[in-house]
Amino acid sequence: MPISVCIPTPLRALTGQKDTVEVESKDVHEMLSDLEKAYPGIYERLVDDQGEVRRFVNIYVGGEDIRFLQNQQTPLKAGDEVSIVPAIAGG
Amino acid sequence: MELLGCQTQSGAFPKGNASERMRGFAVRVLSRRDSLFLAGERTGHDQVRHRGGARERAMAEKFFSQLKCRECGRTYPALATHVCEFDFGPLEADYNYFAIGAVLNRKVIESRPGTMWRYRELLPIVGDPTVGQQVGFTPLVKADRLAKALGVKACYVKNDTVNHPTLSFKDRVVAVALSRARELGFKVVACASTGNLANSVAANAASAGMESWVLIPADLEQNKVLNSIVYGTNVVGIEGAYDAVNRLCSEIAGKYGWGFVNVNLRPYYAEGSKTYGYEIMEQLGWRIPRHTVVCMASGSLLTKIHKAYGEFTKLGLVEKDGFSIHGAQATGCNPITAARKGGTDLIRPVPHPKTIAKSLAIGTPADGYYAVKSMAKTGGWSEDATDEEIIAGVQLLAETEGIFAETAGGVTVACAKKLVATGKIPKDEEVVLCITGHGLKTVEALTGHLAAPSKIKPSLKEFDSLISSGLAKTRVKV
Numbered sequence: 001m002p003i004s005v006c007i008p009t010p011l012r013a014l015t016g017q018k019d020t021v022e023v024e025s026k027d028v029h030e031m032l033s034d035l036e037k038a039y040p041g042i043y044e045r046l047v048d049d050q051g052e053v054r055r056f057v058n059i060y061v062g063g064e065d066i067r068f069l070q071n072q073q074t075p076l077k078a079g080d081e082v083s084i085v086p087a088i089a090g091g
Numbered sequence: 092m093e094l095l096g097c098q099t100q101s102g103a104f105p106k107g108n109a110s111e112r113m114r115g116f117a118v119r120v121l122s123r124r125d126s127l128f129l130a131g132e133r134t135g136h137d138q139v140r141h142r143g144g145a146r147e148r149a150m151a152e153k154f155f156s157q158l159k160c161r162e163c164g165r166t167y168p169a170l171a172t173h174v175c176e177f178d179f180g181p182l183e184a185d186y187n188y189f190a191i192g193a194v195l196n197r198k199v200i201e202s203r204p205g206t207m208w209r210y211r212e213l214l215p216i217v218g219d220p221t222v223g224q225q226v227g228f229t230p231l232v233k234a235d236r237l238a239k240a241l242g243v244k245a246c247y248v249k250n251d252t253v254n255h256p257t258l259s260f261k262d263r264v265v266a267v268a269l270s271r272a273r274e275l276g277f278k279v280v281a282c283a284s285t286g287n288l289a290n291s292v293a294a295n296a297a298s299a300g301m302e303s304w305v306l307i308p309a310d311l312e313q314n315k316v317l318n319s320i321v322y323g324t325n326v327v328g329i330e331g332a333y334d335a336v337n338r339l340c341s342e343i344a345g346k347y348g349w350g351f352v353n354v355n356l357r358p359y360y361a362e363g364s365k366t367y368g369y370e371i372m373e374q375l376g377w378r379i380p381r382h383t384v385v386c387m388a389s390g391s392l393l394t395k396i397h398k399a400y401g402e403f404t405k406l407g408l409v410e411k412d413g414f415s416i417h418g419a420q421a422t423g424c425n426p427i428t429a430a431r432k433g434g435t436d437l438i439r440p441v442p443h444p445k446t447i448a449k450s451l452a453i454g455t456p457a458d459g460y461y462a463v464k465s466m467a468k469t470g471g472w473s474e475d476a477t478d479e480e481i482i483a484g485v486q487l488l489a490e491t492e493g494i495f496a497e498t499a500g501g502v503t504v505a506c507a508k509k510l511v512a513t514g515k516i517p518k519d520e521e522v523v524l525c526i527t528g529h530g531l532k533t534v535e536a537l538t539g540h541l542a543a544p545s546k547i548k549p550s551l552k553e554f555d556s557l558i559s560s561g562l563a564k565t566r567v568k569v
Contacts, residue, residue, distance in 0.1 A: 010176060045177065055162065055460065056179035067437060086179040087457075 001078040005031065008086055014039045028059060029072035031082065046084065056087040154212045158358050159185035161461075169215065171275055171350060173357040181457070182358045184215035192406050197377060200408075207263055207366035213402060214366070215359045216270045222299045223266025225255050227366050231374035234524070236491035237504075243511050245521035247380065248488070249371050252496055252529040257294045257318065259287040259497075259528035260392065264363035265295045268352035271359040277350035278302060283340035284353075285333050285388065285450045286315030287497075287528050292352060293324035304349065306336050311449060312533050332444060334455045361458075364392045368399025371523055372409050379404070379414045382522040384507045386419045386499045387427050387473075388451040390462030392525070393418055397465040417515065418466055418473035419506030421446035421481060421498075427459045431473035436463045447478045447536040448498040450528060472515040476505035482540050484508070485530060495530035503527075 002022040007015050015021055021038070025031035036043035048054050059066045060083040066074045076082070158167040162180030173182050191212045203209035207227025208220050230250045238246035251260040265288070272280050281304040282292045289305035296303035305319050309328030319326050329336045337354075344351040352360045372379055379400050385393040397416055403409045420428045423446030426438050438459035444452035456462070466473055476484065484504035489495050496504075503524050510516045530537075547553040 010179070048178075054178050054180075056174075056181070065440075068439065086174065 003076050003078065003080045003082060006083040008084055010086065011042060011045060014042045025076055027072065027076055028066055028074045031076060058085045058087055060085065152217055153187060153190045155184055155186050155215045157185050158182040171355040173355055184358055184362050186213065188405055195406060197408060200373065207266065210366055210369045214267055215362050216267060217274055220266065220270045221273050222269035223262060223295050226262045226266040227254065228370060229254050231371060232492060234492045237488065240487060240491050241508055241511050242518055243516060243522055244519050247523045248492060248494060248526050249367065249523055250494055251367065251527045252494060257290040258532065259291065260367055261287045261291040262295065263366050264360045265291040265352060267363035268356045268360035269295050269299055269301065272350040272356055275350065279304065279349045280352060281305065281349045282352045283337040285452060286311050286532065287450050288353065289319045290315060293319040293322035296324065297322040306340055308333055308336055312535050314532050314534060318532065333453050361391050361395060364395035365399040367392065368396035369403065372403050378409050379412050380523040381520045382415050382417065382516045383525065384417045384419055384503055384510065384522060385525045386451055386503045386527060387462055388453045389456045390427050390458035394458050394461045394465050397469065415469045415471040416465055417471040417510055418462060419503045420475045421448040421451050421502055422475040422477045424452045424454060425475040426454065427456055427462050428473040428475045430459065430463050431466055436460050448481055448502050450497060450499045451502060472510060474506035474509045476502050480505040482537060485537065494526060496526045497528040497530050497533040498536050499528055500526040
C-alpha cells in the first residue's frame with residue numbers, strides 16, 4: 001500500500017492538477033526526491049539551497065509537523081498520509 | 092486545504108499557472124478601479140477630489156509600487172495577494188527610499204496634521220487615504236510613577252488605548268488596509284480577529300460605507316463582540332480558537348473574493364503598525380528609545396516597530412543608535428517567547444491557548460519567526476506573564492498613570508517588570524511600553540479582582556464612620 005501525499009493548490013500545476021499523489025519512499029527525504037523524479041520542478045519549491053524544507057512550507061506526517069518529528073529523516077510506511085501545506089500568513 | 096491568500100484569485104481563475112492568475116486578477120481589479128474612478132467623476136465635488144488624487148497617485152507610485160517576498164525577493168504587482176507563489180514566503184510592501192528621502196524630512200512631517208498619515212510616503216497606498224483619516228498620533232506619556240514602580244530610570248507609555256475610533260492600535264492597520272481595499276475596488280471587507288481588529292474593521296468600514304464581515308472565536312469578551320455589532324457589521328462567532336478562524340478566513344477569501352484585511356490585504360494592513368513606531372520616535376524628540384517592550388500575538392507589531400526604527404534611521408530622521416526591542420506574551424500562549432528563550436527561531440504552535448489576554452491568544456503566530464529575529468538582532472529578550480500577573484499589570488498601570496489598558500497591556504507591564512528585575516532592561520536606562528488597547532474592552536478579566544465600592548446612606552455621620560474605620564483609605568489605594 002503506497003503513501004499518499006496531499007499537494008496544495010499552488011503546486012498542482014506541477015502534478016498535472018492532481019491534488020493527491022502516491023509515493024513509496026522510506027522517509028521524507030526520499031519522498032522529496034521521488035516527487036522530483038515524478039514531477040520535475042517540485043523539489044525547489046519545497047526545499048531551499050541548503051537542503052532544508054522551506055520556512056513557509058509545512059510537511060505533516062499523520063497530522064504532525066515533521067519539524068517536531070525527525071524532520072526529513074521522519075520515517076514513512078505504507079498507508080501513511082503526508083500533507084504539504086503552505087504556512088498561513090494571516091492573523 | 093486551500094489556505095493561501097494568493098488563492099483569492101484561484102476561485103475566479105481556477106486554471107492556468109500562478110502568473111496567469113495574477114495577470115487575470117490584475118485586469119479584473121483595474122477594471123473595477125476604473126469604474127469606481129469614472130463613477131466619482133459624475134459630480135463636480137468628486138471630480139476635484141479625483142483630479143487631485145491623480146497627481147498624488149503619480150507621486151505615491153514613485154514611493155511604493157510593488158510587493159516583494161521577504162524570503163526570496165521576487166516582486167509582485169501591488170494587488171490583493173500576500174504569499175509568494177514560488178516559496179510561500181510573506182509578501183511585503185517595497186518602497187523607493189531614495190525618492191521618499193528626497194521629500195520627507197522632520198519639518199515636513201511636523202507641518203502636517205496630528206494623525207498617522209503624517210508619514211504617508213512610508214505607507215503602501217497610492218492615492219489619498221480615504222478611510223481612517225483621523226487615526227493615530229496618540230499620546231506618548233512620560234510615566235514617572237510607573238518608572239518608579241518598575242525600578243527603572245525613565246518610562247514612557249505609548250497610549251493607544253485612546254486611538255481613534257475604536258480604542259486600539261488596530262485602527263492604524265485598518266486605516267491602511269481599507270484605504271488600499273478601496274483602491275483595489277473591493278466592496279466587501281472582512282477579517283479574522285481576536286476582537287480589536289473586528290471592532291476596527293466594523294467601525295471604519297461603517298464610516299466608509301463598505302460592507303463588512305468579521306469572524307471571531309465564539310468565546311470572546313462580551314464588550315468586544317458588542318463593540319463590533321453596534322456598527323452594523325456581520326459578526327460570525329466560530330466555535331474554535333483564533334487559528335481555526337484564521338484558517339477558515341483564508342478559505343473564504345479564496346471563494347468569495349472579499350478583501351480580508353489580515354489575509355489577502357496583509358501586506359498593506361501590516362504596514363500600518365509602523366506608524367506606532369514613527370510616532371514614538373517623533374514624540375521622544377526624534378530619537379529611538381533604548382528599550383521598547385511590545386506585546387505579541389502574531390508578532391507583527393514588534394517586527395513593524397523594528398522596521399519603523401530602521402526606516403527613520405535610513406532616512407536620516409533619527410540618529411543611528413543602539414536599541415533593544417523586547418517581546419511580551421501571556422504564559423498561556425507563549426510560542427514566540429518560548430522560542431526566544433529556547434534560542435531557536437522555530438515556533439512550536441500552542442494548540443490550545445489559555446489566557447485572559449484573549450487578544451494575544453494566537454497559537455500559530457504568522458510573524459513569530461521574524462519577531463524572534465528582530466528581538467535577537469536588537470539584543471531584546473522576551474517574557475511571559477500569568478493571568479494573575481496580567482491583572483496586577485493592568486492595575487499597576489491604572490494606579491500609577493491613570494491609564495486603563497486591556498489585558499494585553501497588563502501583559503506588557505508585567506513583562507517589563509520582569510525584564511527590569513532580571514536586568515535585561517538595566518535600571519539606569521529608559522523604556523517605552525506599548526499599550527495597545529483600552530481596558531473597557533476586557534472588563535470581565537477584572538471581575539472579582541477589584542474592591543466593591545463603599546455604600547452608605549446620604550448621611551454625614553455614616554461618611555464620618557466610614558473615614559474613621561480606615562476602610563476608605565484602603566479603597567482609595569485600590
